[in-house]
Amino acid sequence: MKNFFNRKSLSVAAVVAAAALALSGCGGGTDSPGGGSSDAAAGPAFEVAKDVALTGSPTFDKIKSSGAIRIGVKEDQPGLGYLDAATGERTGFDIEIATWMAASLGIAKDKIQFKAIPSANRESALANGDVDLYVGTYSITDKRKKLVDFAGPYFITGQGLLVKKDNADIKSEKDLTGKNVCSATGSTPIQNIKENFPGVKTTEFDIYSKCVDALIAGTVDAVTTDQAILLGFASQQPDKIKVVGEPFTVEKYGIGLPLGDTALQTFLNKTLTDGGATWTKIYDDTLGKSGTKVEQPAVEK
Numbered sequence: 001m002k003n004f005f006n007r008k009s010l011s012v013a014a015v016v017a018a019a020a021l022a023l024s025g026c027g028g029g030t031d032s033p034g035g036g037s038s039d040a041a042a043g044p045a046f047e048v049a050k051d052v053a054l055t056g057s058p059t060f061d062k063i064k065s066s067g068a069i070r071i072g073v074k075e076d077q078p079g080l081g082y083l084d085a086a087t088g089e090r091t092g093f094d095i096e097i098a099t100w101m102a103a104s105l106g107i108a109k110d111k112i113q114f115k116a117i118p119s120a121n122r123e124s125a126l127a128n129g130d131v132d133l134y135v136g137t138y139s140i141t142d143k144r145k146k147l148v149d150f151a152g153p154y155f156i157t158g159q160g161l162l163v164k165k166d167n168a169d170i171k172s173e174k175d176l177t178g179k180n181v182c183s184a185t186g187s188t189p190i191q192n193i194k195e196n197f198p199g200v201k202t203t204e205f206d207i208y209s210k211c212v213d214a215l216i217a218g219t220v221d222a223v224t225t226d227q228a229i230l231l232g233f234a235s236q237q238p239d240k241i242k243v244v245g246e247p248f249t250v251e252k253y254g255i256g257l258p259l260g261d262t263a264l265q266t267f268l269n270k271t272l273t274d275g276g277a278t279w280t281k282i283y284d285d286t287l288g289k290s291g292t293k294v295e296q297p298a299v300e301k
C-alpha cells in the first residue's frame with residue numbers, strides 16, 4: 001500500500017528536489033524569497049500575443065470580452081507563489097508561469113487579477129467561475145480531473161518533509177510514527193499521510209505558512225508537502241528549519257482550468273510545448289537560481 005511510487009518517477013523527483021535543495025543553500029544574506037535578488041523579482045517580460053486564435057473556449061470568450069484574466073495562486077510559498085506584503089509584488093515560478101499563460105492569451109501582466117486561493121478551495125473556485133485559471137503547486141490527479149481540467153504538467157516534484165533544524169529523529173517518512181505532521185487541508189500530501197501512514201497524527205491548516213509557524217513554535221513535529229515548497233520555506237529561515245529525506249511521491253504540477261474547456265487546455269498545452277525557451281528562462285530566473293538544471297516535462301496531451 002505504501003509502496004505506490006515507482007523508482008523511475010522518483011528519480012525525476014529527486015533531481016528536482018536536488019535543484020531545490022541547492023536553492024535552500026543559496027540564501028546567503030538575501031531577504032528575498034526563494035533566493036532571488038530583487039532585480040530578478042520583476043521576472044522575465046513576456047510578449048503579449050495579438051489576435052489570439054482560440055475558438056470554442058467559454059473561458060477565453062469571457063477573458064476576451066472583459067480584457068482581463070483572473071488567476072488563482074498561492075501567496076505564502078516563497079520561490080513559487082509569494083506576495084511581498086510590503087511592496088505588493090508577487091514573485092515565484094508559478095507567478096511567472098501564470099503571467100506567461102496570460103500573455104499567450106493576449107493579456108498583459110497589468111490586466112491579471114491574482115487571487116489567493118488555498119489548496120482546499122481550488123476545484124470550487126474554478127467550478128464557480130471565481131477564477132479563469134489556477135497556477136499554484138496544483139498536482140494533476142485523477143480525482144481532481146473529475147472536477148477540473150489541467151494543462152501541463154509544467155513541473156515535477158515530490159512530497160517531502162520539513163523539520164526543526166535541531167531535530168535528529170526524523171530523517172525520512174519512515175520515522176513519522178507517533179509524530180504530529182502538519183499539512184494543508186485538501187492537499188495530496190495530507191491525503192497520503194492519512195491513507196498510507198497509520199499511526200501518524202495530523203494537523204491541518206488552510207495554508208502551509210501556518211504549518212511552518214506551528215513547526216517553529218513546537219506544536220507539530222514536521223511539515224509535509226511538496227519538496228519544492230518546503231525548500232522555499234527552508235531558504236527563508238535556514239537557521240531554524242531544514243528539509244530531510246528524499247521525495248516519496250511524484251507530484252506533477254498542472255494549470256487548473258474549468259472542466260470541459262478542452263479548447264483552452266489544448267491551447268495552453270501548445271503554449272507550454274512550443275515555449276521551451278520561455279520555460280527555461282522562467283526556471284532559470286526563479287527556482288533555477290540554485291544553479292541546478294532540470295528539464296521541462298512533456299505535456300500529457
Ligand code: GLU
Nearest residue numbers: 119137138139187188251
Ligand atoms: N501539490 C500538492 C497538491 O496539489 C501539494 C501542494 C498544494 O497543496 O498546493 O495538493
